Amino acid sequence: MNELNTTDILHHLGENDFPFGAVNPPIYQTSIFCYKNFQDFKKAISDEPNNYIYSRGNNPTVNLLEEKIAKLEHGERAKLVSSGISAITNSILSFLKSGDHIVCVKDSYSWTKNLLEKYLPRFGVTHTYVEGTNTQEIIDAVKENTKIIYLESPTTFTFKLQNLKEISDFAKSKNIKTIIDNTWATPIYQNPIDYGIDIVVHSASKYLGGNSDVVAGIIIGKEQDIRHIFQTEFQNIGTVPDPFMAWLILRGIRTxxxxxxxxxxxxxxxxxxxxxxxxxxxxxxxxxxxxxxxxxxxxxxxxxxxxxxxxxxxxxxxxxxxxxxxxxxxxxxxxxxxxxxxxxxxxxxxxxxxxxxxxxxxxxxxxxxxxxxxxxxxxxxxxx
Incomplete structure (x- = not known):
């Protein structure tokens, strides 16, 4: 991947053609997008992840932010959602079915644990908590039906770390998805995808926004994984980020x-x-x-x-x-x-x-x- 430096990403990426030479990105406050003819309309609907049809799916202001965060995290694509727990929930649910199992670090975000303890058991999904500081403990907790290893490094009350490279190497050998909450370090100080982690999530309400005035989340990963999340959980659950919220985060990430x-x-x-x-x-x-x-x-x-x-x-x-x-x-x-x-x-x-x-x-x-x-x-x- 042709790497851009941080300033290139935050100040220039995707910003060459704003209407009227605007310095700041426009806020596309529209619910729908129209097409000139039947053929273009049908072509767009057949590939909604890559077209503007309805702002529940894509929106130019939102997509600009997604492009920048994906590049910062060394991922291929990103999807903005309406909260950090929405990013976590969309990511986890999209790779599970009834009867599956998750390994999760014990000191993770309280609402992540709520999802595992109160919501997913209704659909036959089980979990095992681990301290996470010893990779062997994680390996030992994996079962035949384990589909996800969920990480948070550091955790946000006790700051325990997990060895991302060791865990991702093992997970790939077992075809298990790895998901990490990277909110604490941000993409400025940690890039889990470089260690082989599949999916990175953030509460964009925190450092990405930086002004305590937005609630949002974002998911980053490979093209095929983000497309899968888009077409399954994201579109159905409908945790849609509005364009103004995306614009506020775009403002925040400049600094x-x-x-x-x-x-x-x-x-x-x-x-x-x-x-x-x-x-x-x-x-x-x-x-x-x-x-x-x-x-x-x-x-x-x-x-x-x-x-x-x-x-x-x-x-x-x-x-x-x-x-x-x-x-x-x-x-x-x-x-x-x-x-x-x-x-x-x-x-x-x-x-x-x-x-x-x-x-x-x-x-x-x-x-x-x-x-x-x-x-x-x-x-x-x-x-x-």
Whole structure:
């Protein structure tokens, strides 16, 4: 594949012929597209994945974004959908039938686990969870009816990594599809397709959009796989991305490589502060030299994002609550990947929390002055 550099993709790819010499891509806010004659109309309908017929399928604004993200991820094609979980669901369902089995990393996104635990069993699909840090564990979990190995590397609360090359080599030998959530690293810092992974999914609501103002997902892979997803799950489920949402993400990815560099720089400063703080038990971040899988992180990824976790030195929920409420510059909210810093204690996710997870705090380090964030954390930690 003739590789373009990141700036070529983000600023120039597919942008040579905008009407009237427009600098920004037009928003094609239309539901349908018309044809001059019967012959052209019939030809388009016979190949809907490659034609503009109805914006539920293709739309020029949407397709421009798909072209750019596919190229960033070193894939052949991409499909934008209306949320990250839609990207996950479309990808998983399209390669399954009743009686099939999935191997999935245990610490994956909560809605991925919801799909496996509550939705797919209704159709006779079973699953096995694995830690994922040991490839042999994944191999041992595979059954004769395993059709998908689902990965998330790093995971988004504990940041466990999987060895993508080892897993993809094994999966190909067994004709098993591999799917990975690559939202944390983004295509700037990790390209799973280069290691043989079949399908890459993202929550485009996060770093791709970058402004906490869109909800979207995207699926990337080989032409035949994305076409298959398009013609099966995508068209029937109808999780359609609207053109304005695609345009907002196009705006966001213009600065993706610059934003990620700053998130990474800020995250390392916050990480070093937390590691040295007497009120912190430990920090979970793949690019911490003390992280158990640090060498694998350096091998598979070019850098890190702004999401990390740490444990407070307390076993009291009251202290976790007080710490969380005392924070000023970290907004208390779900999700991550925007310009702003966020905080989410694990304890807000459940009433039945173990002592091990009770002090776990996840933060997203945004684009603010890192010293401001350090001071904010330092002040809140005084209550521990």
């Amino acid at each position: 993706l490589h610059i934003r990620l560099e700053k998130h990474y720089e800020n995250a390392l400063k916050i990480m070093n502060f937390l590691k040295q703080h007497p009120k912190i038990e430990n920090v979970l971040y793949p690019f911490d030299p003390d992280f158990p899988q640090y060498e694998l992180a350096k091998k598979q990824m070019k850098g890190g994002s702004g999401l990390m976790s740490f444990k407070l030195k307390t076993n009291k929920i009251e202290k976790v609550i007080e710490f969380t409420n005392r924070i000023n510059y970290f907004k208390r909210a779900v999700s991550w990947g925007g310009y702003e810093s966020l905080i989410m204690p694990y304890a807000v996710t459940t009433d039945n929390i173990s002592q091990e997870l009770l002090p776990l705090i996840r933060i997203h380090v945004g684009l603010e002055d890192p010293q401001l964030l350090i001071n904010d954390l330092d002040e809140a930690l005084k209550i521990i």
